[in-house]
Amino acid sequence: MVTVKQISVFLENKAGRLADVTRSLGDQGINIRALSIADTTDFGILRLIVNQPEAALKVLRDEGFMVAETEVIAVDVPDRPGGLAQVLDTLGQAGINIEYLYAFVGQASADALVIFRVEDCAAALQALTAQNIRVLSGAEVYAL
């Protein structure tokens, strides 16, 4: 399955916690490709796409962070008005619920990259490819 490994890190809302994560990764030469934070007043979940997911998981666990690995889909979205809407329509019509999505930091091509977390990855992939929407593999994303 053409999915990408995302790392989720539980963060208490206290000063310096996000810096701790990024420093731990930076010290090990791990590069962050995309990130997003969802938070309440008490805690947050940091979601990361990095160039070396396995190494990043190990580093963060060793540093005492609570981490989990999740499969997400990286979609190449045409960088023009209505580009994202087409992708969302496709998923919507296939009855696929999106838990969250966020955009990529780097630039892959002339297109934008959007990370999707959906309930049913296989069904989402099938729907997207049927509409000729390009989905990037893990290897492609990590190497960007």
Added chain:
Amino acid sequence: MIWDAEKETMSREALRTLQFTRLSSTVSNVYHHVPFYRQLFDSHGVQPSDLRSLEDLQKFPFTSKELMRENYPFGLFARPLQEIVRIHASSGTTGKPIAAGYTRNDLATWSDLVARVAVQAGVTDKDVAQICFSYGLFTGGFGLHYGLEKLGVTVVPASAGNTEKQIMLIRDFGVTTLIATPSYALYLGEVAADMGIDPRTLPLRIGMFGSEPWSEQMRAEIEERLNLRATDNYGLTEVMGPGVAGECAARNGLHLSEDHFYVEVINPETGEVLPEGCEGELVITTLTKEGFPVIRYRTKDITVLTRERCVCGRTTARMRRVSGRTDDMLIVNGVNVFPSQIESVLMEMEEVAPHYLIVIDKKKRFLDDLEVHVEMNPERFTGSFRALEAVEEKITAKLASVLAVRARVKLVEPKSLARTAGKAKRIIDKRQQGVRA
């Protein structure tokens, strides 16, 4: 004024004689009518006939909340249910509460003792009293209600909550006496100010406050803000409810109704009875209760007794304002909370580790704010935000049902809570600026 001058100003000698007569009959009554007491006395090798003086009570075993819970619900009642006309219950800790049954005579005595405490506080039959305690299993609402009615006070049974309406009633009904927890009194003052009403202009003149510990500073604060005279009173469901003791005009300790309760202060470690003036755990034996008499009940409340004659003329013993507990019970907005209750909720949940920190603070307007920090179980972390929110909600709901008080749940990182020598600091009580291990 003294409600029952004959009893409240008896000579110490006459009082001791009366106490001994009543104690003998109570001890004999429980021995013959409550199988639990018969077993308890037998296993300690004591019989009712061993009681030849008040001091002989020291030979008798103690009872505790734990023993009461083991005999839930009616195991310690000395009368058949047919003679019990009302049941109240203490807030149960992890599971069962303690049920207290009252006969018709018990209710009459209770009302009389509440009237006594109210008169001690300066309340008269010309007063209008608003009761802001909840009416229900909790003894506070009904206990004060019937006692104040007996005194002839105009009672406004407002019950707990809806503070703006409470303030409206105080103003419209000309309420002169406020019955509440001290923290609720302060909260009420704040809300009144928000409504554009200067709380000092409310008709209140006396406050009868109880059901939670408070300080002299808090008393001064309440008096300043609400322009009333704040008095303390003491009681507990296991023994009766409110009306066990209360302050008189001298406000130099709480007068105990010794004709109905025999009080001792013990060393909580050894159980040894301490001489007058020594600080220790208060132990109460009921002298007149029919439905649910108790022998040597360990209250776990720390106090000091004095039998020096009070300037008010009463001869009854006075207990110093309760200064603490022998266990880790916390009182949050008048509700008893045990850390073990919180622990038991967390133990049942696989999503979190059984490591927690209880933080209590008077954050918002003098009301206690209970926050429980809970460490996550890293093995159950999936990265899903919704799952975390669901865990938080689940713990919040469970705690609310077990504690009967709202606790805010805060999920924290694994191993983030301080551990000192392997044992976690469980409680930070910012109300007292202290940390207990």
